[in-house]
Amino acid sequence: MPAFSPTDPRHAGLYRLEAAASALYDSDDYALSMSQQTRDAWMRLHDAALKIRTNGHPHPLAGVALATLASMDQLDGRNTDALRRSDEALILLAPFADAYPIAWMQGRSVKGYAQMALGDVSGGAETLAQASRTMDGYVASLPPDGIDRDVHMLRSNIAFIHAQALMRLGRNAEAVVAQKACMDARIAAVGPNSADAIGAYYTYAQMLQRADRVEEAEHYARLAVDVATDHVDRKHPNYARALEALGLLLSRTGRRAESLNYLQRAIAIKRETVGTDSLYFHFALQNLGSVLLAMERYADAEPLFMEAERGFRALEGENSPQSARALAWAGAASLAEGHRDDAIDRLSKAISRVQAGSDKDRDIGQRAYPYLIAALIEAKRMDEAHSAAAAYARESAQLDNAPALPLALAAMVLARTNPGGGDISESAHRLVAVVRADAAVNNDGELNEEQRLALDIALGTAAEIQDGELALNAMAIMAASRIAHANRLVAQRLVEDPALAGRVRTLQDFGRVLERADRDVLKALAVDSGIAEARDRHAAAAADVAAEQSAIARDFPRWAEARGVEHPDLPALRRDLGRNEAYLAVMPAFSGVYMLAISDTALRIERAGMSRADLIALVGRLRDTLSPEEFDGQAAYQLHEQILTPGIKSILAKTRSLRIVPTGAFASVPFAMLPQKPVTTARRDTPWLIRRFALTVQPGFLTAPAPTRQTAMRYQRFLGIGAPAFADAASMPATRAGGPFRSGNAATLSALPALPGSSAELQAVAARFGPARATLLTGADASESALRRIDLTSYGVMLFATHGLVSGEMEGLTEPALLLSPGEGDDGLLTASEVATMRIGADWVILSACNTAAGETAQAPAYSGLAQAFRYAGAGALLVSHWPVRDDASAFVTLETVKGADRGLPRAVALQKAMLKLMQSGRPDAAQPYIWAPFILIGR
Secondary structure, three states, rough: OOOOOOOHHHHHHHHHHHHHHHHHOOOOOOOOOOOOOHHHHHHHHHHHHOOEEOEEOOHHHHHHHHHHHHHHHHOOOOOHHHHHHHHHHHHHHHHHOOOOHHHHHHHHHHHHHHHOOOOHHHHHHHHHHHHHHHHHHHHOOHHHHOOHHHHHHHHHHHEEEEEEEEHHOOOOHHHHHHHHHHEEEEEEEOOOHHHHHHHHHHHHHHHHHHOOOOOHHHHHHHHHHHHHHHHHHOOOOHHHHHHHHHHHHHHHOOHHHHHHHHHHHHHHHHHOOOOOOOOOHHHHHHHHHHHHHOOOOOOHHHHHHHHHHHHHHHHOOOOOHHHHHHHHHHHHHHHHHOOOOHHHHHHHHHHHHHHHHHOOOOOOHHHHOOOOOHHHHHOOOHHHHHHHHHHHHHHHOOOOEEEEEEEHHHHHHHHHHHHOOHHHHHHHHHHHHHHHHHHHHHOOOOHHHHHHHHHHHHHHHHHHHHOOHHHHHHHHHHHHHHHHHHHHHHHHHOOOOHHHHHHHHHHHHHHHHHHHHHHHOOOHHHHOHHHHHHHHHHHHHHHHHHHHHHHHHHOOHHHHHOOOOOOOOHHHHHHOOOOOOEEEEEEEOOEEEEEEOOOOOOEEEEEOOOOOOHHHHHHHHHHHHOOOOOHHHHHHHHHHHHHHHHHHHHHOOOOOEEEEOOOOOHHOOOHOOOEEOOOOOOOOOOOOHHHHOOEEOOOOOOOOOOOOOOOOOHOEEEEEEEOOOOOHHHHHOOOOOOOOOOEEEOHHHHHOOOOOHHHHHHHHHHHHHHHHEEEEEEEEEOOOHHHOOHHHHHEEEEEEEEEEEEEOOOOOOOOOOOOOOOOOOOEEEEEHHHOOOOOOOOOOEEEEEEEOOOOOOOOOOHHHHHHHHHHHHHHOEEEEEOOOOOOOHHHHHHHHHHOOOOOOOOOOHHHHHHHHHOOOOOOOOOHHHHOOOOOEEEEE
């Protein structure tokens, strides 16, 4: 039998038909290339080729034609047709695969994609793996300079679809390899600086991020943005998509504030280049809104969701699923903003819209129902809440692979809205346990809005039935989330240790098993079958997680502390309290703010009468009016009344020292200056809260016992650092690669005002210890390099007297820092992440600087910045400030607090007396809260 030749002159008529069809298909006019005219041309080739026999088979151009038609079906979304035609094409091409390798591999690629789209992901992955192996062999058989662009592009497309299939199967490591092959082939086809290469970079970054290879992911995401900026017209879709991909990656890895710039730039470009009448634009709005929602910036997120909702509805019709999703998120934002009726209206419409469009799309209902139920409960519309809870529970149980959280939340709200429908306390405790397990698996430790809502519902239940253990567990998760997010950079650095990295992956694997076990228990309870077996599996999984957590905490205690892993024990907390001492936790959840007071004998959990949004607005009012000339006494008193309710006060009746555990905006509240009676003007005798309590702030529910005897200050060694030598801009060292700030900041640093009181403050405090026990680093010696040369574990007390900077205070400053003197390659900034790598033995660190209590922003929690970094490095307790401090006031409070501690007073009492003494001192404006109130004690 003669060998087959694809150029056999006897088949010239077929070749003319192929050329005509190819010319139409390869047209620059996309509408023409996908038109019926083009389809007809390929069908003419198919029909003609079927009539010609070669080597006992129909001519393979019949298969080539079907493979192309299958590709067109795939592009049109007609996947059933694409699968049928690709199967037929592969049968026709099989005897001639060597002669038509490109068509053969194209057919397999389309088949694999269609299998995935129609639900057979495993089958699609295998088909695409075969196509990839065939392509690799084909490319290897060609000389390097004999591979044309189309071959590289097909190889890239096959690898891309294969990577997507592997990712959907959870085989992320293999997916990364496939996506890397896709990127390499794309670059070979179009070059490293093309628009298509940009898409390959950011898609590879997304796959790396899913595989927990975050640093590599960020490298390629930034590469995509850099190439787009330098080489691609901003009108090309991949320009905006590169910005958006980097923004979403930063958001998903805990850097949401940094992500906003990229997402906002992407929207601006899309608005300019493609206009607002495109799904492409409205998805961008929804992405930005989702990040703002996670950041609790609900007022900013709501209009974005509503604009997206209108756009989706205009483009897709009244029952558009995407419009329903945007409306549901807008409803969630409305609820968080305290607009309960708007929330109920929007969430109800979102659910109705989806149900009208399709009874199979339950995803949006799963998102909308929890917020709707919470809003109905707040509105006391319990019958409607119960009906919605029943629908939510029913839909959750019907999902094939429902996550544990929706199942637990559905069971909880069903029990809460039907007093006879189940054990409310048991279901609430189970819900909190599921949120804890979810948070343990999440690398950045940040709670999402669904988890915050679940904890809000659990805390509301705890307040109704006065379940203190439930409230404590829920609040501990919220506090731990803030700690984990604050220490994200430190935790990531620690996990670079291969030994720890392996242990963390094991813990995450155990966590996923526990999540599945939670889901199995909840589904068993829902159907009342297999409950005992499911609970046994759950107990075994929970034991594995607990054992691994304990083992990691034992072997890697610094990582455990950085991640904020804590499961508080109420009896242990009470044993840790001193005489006449109590806890007061103040935490915003989703729509409410909750207070938990714990004394040695009693406990009370309450929800504030005002909404979360209104209370946070009060905090903002108070902070905005703090100056020597201005003070909003009404806002301060309202906060006092909302937080210290009669029920909370009853628990604190005998309390003299109060440990406050605040989160969110309440960590920026100077509790010392909340007045116990209405005030209009600050006076020396105003009944501030600091007159009632000695106050300590704690990042979480710590149970480390206090020492039985506080060592007198005079017997400890003292290290003072400050009064740095400010360099001019020209003499500042070059910025380190990857450092905390970018070029242009040298002038900003050198322009900061001098602190004339700092040197005197350091000298005065050092005198309390005596020359033999005091070391001072001032002027040019107050540098990072000087600190590194000292054994910091030998000092019991450390004092920093300098400027403190918050994240964003200057261009590119991404974390809080202390200003020191530049030298030996130092940049003059001691950042929080650098502090966290130190080994400090000080029982007490005093940060007598501006904004040292601040976190990533001026409103961020006290423990998310320098204060937490020093605690993490080993400091026992810290004295820090909430806002820029007048240096004479700082010196006064620092010295008086040290004197009091030196006399044996507890530090909180020493600070209390120092603040009261400053008020009475007769110094200018000393009675004003702006002068004395910023100082807080963190730790004991």
